[in-house]
Amino acid sequence: MTAQNINNVIKIAPSIAAGRLLHLGDEIKRLEEAGVDAIHFDVMDGHFVPLLTIGVPFLEQVREATNLHLDVHIMVTNPDDVVDDYLKAGADTLSFHIEAARHAHRLCTRIKQAGRRAGIALNPATHWQNIEFLLPELDQVTIMTVNPGYSRQQHLTSMHPKIREFANFCRAQNYAIDICVDGGVNLGNAGTLAQLGATILVAGGAVFNGGSTVDAVQALRLAAATPPA
Ligand code: DX5
Numbered sequence: 001m002t003a004q005n006i007n008n009v010i011k012i013a014p015s016i017a018a019g020r021l022l023h024l025g026d027e028i029k030r031l032e033e034a035g036v037d038a039i040h041f042d043v044m045d046g047h048f049v050p051l052l053t054i055g056v057p058f059l060e061q062v063r064e065a066t067n068l069h070l071d072v073h074i075m076v077t078n079p080d081d082v083v084d085d086y087l088k089a090g091a092d093t094l095s096f097h098i099e100a101a102r103h104a105h106r107l108c109t110r111i112k113q114a115g116r117r118a119g120i121a122l123n124p125a126t127h128w129q130n131i132e133f134l135l136p137e138l139d140q141v142t143i144m145t146v147n148p149g150y151s152r153q154q155h156l157t158s159m160h161p162k163i164r165e166f167a168n169f170c171r172a173q174n175y176a177i178d179i180c181v182d183g184g185v186n187l188g189n190a191g192t193l194a195q196l197g198a199t200i201l202v203a204g205g206a207v208f209n210g211g212s213t214v215d216a217v218q219a220l221r222l223a224a225a226t227p228p229a
């Protein structure tokens with residue numbers, strides 16, 4: 001995964017938790033066929049967000065099954081306690097929520113020392129300025145465009161100014177940080193998000209829509225490369 005969206009080449013990271021979990025191996029094969037840039041792996045703990053999804057044992061098995069980049073997003077109340085487990089299980093990028101971290105800087109250092117990419121996720125209510133001091137340590141910032149917790153929610157367009165402003169700030173300061181947009185990404189907003197400065201689009205419902213995964217990824221890529229009218 002490279003940084004900043006200079007060439008307007010956007011990376012697509014389908015959220016595997018929105019796929020058919022009883023057919024995880026098949027879903028991964030389809031994502032490989034589709035040539036996705038990463039698998040987005042959503043971890044929910046039933047506390048930071050209401051539901052439970054997949055965790056460390058699943059991640060270990062996904063790691064065994066694929067060489068695709070694993071972009072792990074932990075929506076948990078205790079990232080300080082579990083970051084090492086997810087690194088050990090094979091996360092390539094590990095993003096935790098700033099709202100939940102006790103010692104965010106230390107966590108970033110731990111992720112970087114393990115040779116992985118460090119990311120922070122921001123809830124809709126959290127300003128990017130809250131993590132300005134951490135930007136030199138970060139490879140990725142995930143801007144949530146839904147309140148985390150469920151797939152297939154309505155995309156919050158009210159987050160668009162935040163994406164644009166953060167992208168402009170990174171550009172001005174020469175920070176090579178991937179800007180990942182997560183929540184309600186679809187064919188109708190992918191082009192706008194790319195234009196705002198997103199470099200990675202997470203997609204759950206838009207990719208796992210009951211049809212062909214390969215076609216859905218291709219359509220999303222095309223939509224992201226097409227500037228809005
Ligand atoms: C939100 C998760 C997401 C989300 C993506 O709680 O972090 O990654 O499930 O799914 P869609 O694209 O359907 O919003």
Ligand code: ZN
Nearest residue numbers: 042073182202
């Ligand atoms: Zn996510």
